[in-house]
Amino acid sequence: MRVYPKFILSATDAAHFPAPSAPEIAFLGRSNVGKSSLINALLGSKQAHVSSTPGRTRAINFFSITDKPERQQAQMIFADLPGYGYAKISKSISAEWPKFINPYLAERPTLALCICLVDSTIPPQPSDIQLIEYLQSRERSLLVIGTKADRLSGNERVKAMNLLRKGLNVDGLLFCSAKTGAGMSELWQTIQSAASEK
Template structure:
């Protein structure tokens, strides 16, 4: 199914979050991960658009950017969205990690803790580097808060075969998860599988 994206808004405060009247109370998918892990590139690959801005400077996304995904296009586009994507600010980039950390409690944690329409968190981890403690912290937080999540391994096109398998195994072990879906926004590897998981959420 092809979905047409519409940018809704950028939220830097809880009061900015889209209301049920605007989103028709449809499921939201949140994309979370370290700065420069490839969140915006993945979103653009999923929706076949450049709606999510990809910055050359890691950590530039300082708001939650919401996108509504509609069935159809143009005049045939359905008014009620099928899904809402939420692109969250990255974390862990040395030059701005302190300022990002200071912003997380003000509107990110309330979003993750209290957002009723949040149906699934996509946690992005980089398959090209060793497991990162702040990724583990995020995944642990989602487990403790009983938020549904899926761990996705980005940039899988840069390594292959046995090296990729070892990387995925290390990430599973360190983050204590049973599944990590390797994907590549560059080659679209794993994108179809990820889409099927997202559409299952929409259908629920």
């Protein structure tokens, strides 16, 4: 699918969020899980900054997505949230996450889908479990993406998928690889479906 992304702004405070308009897709994950790589693979461009230093993103970065370059109005908006995992996540998400994350996830009216990225090559992490439980408690639509799936053989993939489903207590789980493109068309379908329902 060909899309035309455009960077809108970086928000470091709830007051900086763009006015709610198009359906928003939020990307969340532990630092170094491959979030920026996945967003760039989806968009077909280097919009999200890929850093070798985990935890670099300290703001929510908003991107407008359209299907035609001349279209001014965003059809959907991607929100790239800061990575977590360096400090223990508390019940209110995390002391180390900036304070504006909670209001975004809890109150944003245009938030259509939360895409939670987890590393498919390791068991479910406590911080991932807490984040998913938090989103479920807020009745947010979510999809769990297992990243780095290209590093697993067919048999390992089945085992990892079962382990993550059980450990994270989710049904919606998709393995993707930014490197090979595996799972990307299914992910786009889920995003479009969530956006059209909002």
